[in-house]
Amino acid sequence: MRIRYPLLLACGLLAWLCLAGVTQQEGLEDDASSFSVDVSLVEVPAAVFDGGRPLQRLRREQFRVLEGRSQHEIVAFEAAEERLQCALLLDATGSMKDHLPALKEAALSFVGQLQTQDEVAIYTFGAGFRREQAFTADHRAASRALLNLRAAGDTALFDAIARAVRDLDRRKGKKALVVFTDGQDNRSALNAGSASRRARLSGIPLYAIAQGEAARNKELQHTLEQIARDTGGMFFRISKPKELAGVFSEITRNLSSTYMLAFKAPEDAQPGWRPIRVEVDAGKGVRIRARQGYQLR
Numbered sequence: 001m002r003i004r005y006p007l008l009l010a011c012g013l014l015a016w017l018c019l020a021g022v023t024q025q026e027g028l029e030d031d032a033s034s035f036s037v038d039v040s041l042v043e044v045p046a047a048v049f050d051g052g053r054p055l056q057r058l059r060r061e062q063f064r065v066l067e068g069r070s071q072h073e074i075v076a077f078e079a080a081e082e083r084l085q086c087a088l089l090l091d092a093t094g095s096m097k098d099h100l101p102a103l104k105e106a107a108l109s110f111v112g113q114l115q116t117q118d119e120v121a122i123y124t125f126g127a128g129f130r131r132e133q134a135f136t137a138d139h140r141a142a143s144r145a146l147l148n149l150r151a152a153g154d155t156a157l158f159d160a161i162a163r164a165v166r167d168l169d170r171r172k173g174k175k176a177l178v179v180f181t182d183g184q185d186n187r188s189a190l191n192a193g194s195a196s197r198r199a200r201l202s203g204i205p206l207y208a209i210a211q212g213e214a215a216r217n218k219e220l221q222h223t224l225e226q227i228a229r230d231t232g233g234m235f236f237r238i239s240k241p242k243e244l245a246g247v248f249s250e251i252t253r254n255l256s257s258t259y260m261l262a263f264k265a266p267e268d269a270q271p272g273w274r275p276i277r278v279e280v281d282a283g284k285g286v287r288i289r290a291r292q293g294y295q296l297r
Contacts, residue, residue: 041076041262045174045205045232046278046290047254048080054257055282056080064279065263072263072276080257084118084174085135088146089164091181092124095212096151102241103180104146110178110248111142121167122146125160126153127187135171156187158195161206169202174260176205176233178251180244182212184220192223200273201295205233205258207251215239232291254289271296 044065048055060077088107096103111120122133122145133145161179168175177199185192199206208224215221215237228235234254236247261278278290 040264042265042294043203044261044263044276044278044291044294045176045203045258046261046280046288047205047232047258048280048282049257049287049289050283051285051287054080054253055286056257058259058280058282060261062281063259063261065261065276066279067274067276074261074263076260076262078174078260080259081115082117082174082260084115084176084255084258085120085168085171086114086118086176086178086255087121087123087135087164087168089123089125089160089177089179090149091155091157091183092130092149092151093126093153093155093183094151095155095183099182099211099241100149100151102244104149106244106248107146108143109245110252111139111146113249113252114139123160123164123167124149125156126151127156128153129156129160129163131167135167154187155181155183155185156189157181157183157185158188158190158192160188161195162190162198165199165202165204168204174258176207176255176258178207178209178248179224180209180211181214182210184213184217192219196223196227199227200230200293203231203291203294205231205291207233207236207254209236209238209244209247211238211241211244230292232289234289265294265296269296 048058060074063074065072065074090103090107114120117137119135119137120139120142121135122142124130124132133142136142164177168177206227208228210221210224221237225235238244238247273293273295275293278288280286280288
């Protein structure tokens, strides 16, 4: 009996491990269309418009992702109406003291326009990075976090962008990062090039809004414009806080027509930046804003 029980226990454990392995493999096969399965997938967000009208309810077979003369197979797809995960990264530095009420009002309206299933996180930056509200579908909690914002400190913009991108990069599916800044970076450990590379590598659409000193700094504008263009986002430059409401509404309109496509990176591809383009069969005059490439390491 002393020998038999350990033997039975070992056999049972082995059988459980085998069953777990089979179950895990079956789960991978069943979820082949899920973004959470294969880390080698390249995710490509794409917003589609007919003139100024967002196009929704398009199908997977209407899209093409091209790299040179090759067409990638779209192995995962999320429609425009499916869940979005959006992070708001807001300037809460000392220079925002007089402008924070207008920013809060515009951001509150933005959160209020999200769909019920959409998740949002609230981040701020000053001398450091603060996670005011982790990702949640509780939009009231996100609104409370916005109402509690206070302005103080220097501007560590590039560090904050890198931190927000890292948080978003861990999540799967449709994502977006909305950044508002009214000053030049004067506190980050990272420089503009490092922050830009990290954002481009992630491919998360970045919607950047520049006001005040940030709107007058050509070098900063160039950096934010480049990140936005490469990731399929947008760049806005405003001169007055009252313009924020219209900008946030425009971002909402873009996000409402964003699809997520994914393909597997070629196994024999050389490392480096690889340009891609997205096409869609949806009639003449259709406009697409999408990620313009991906980085292989």
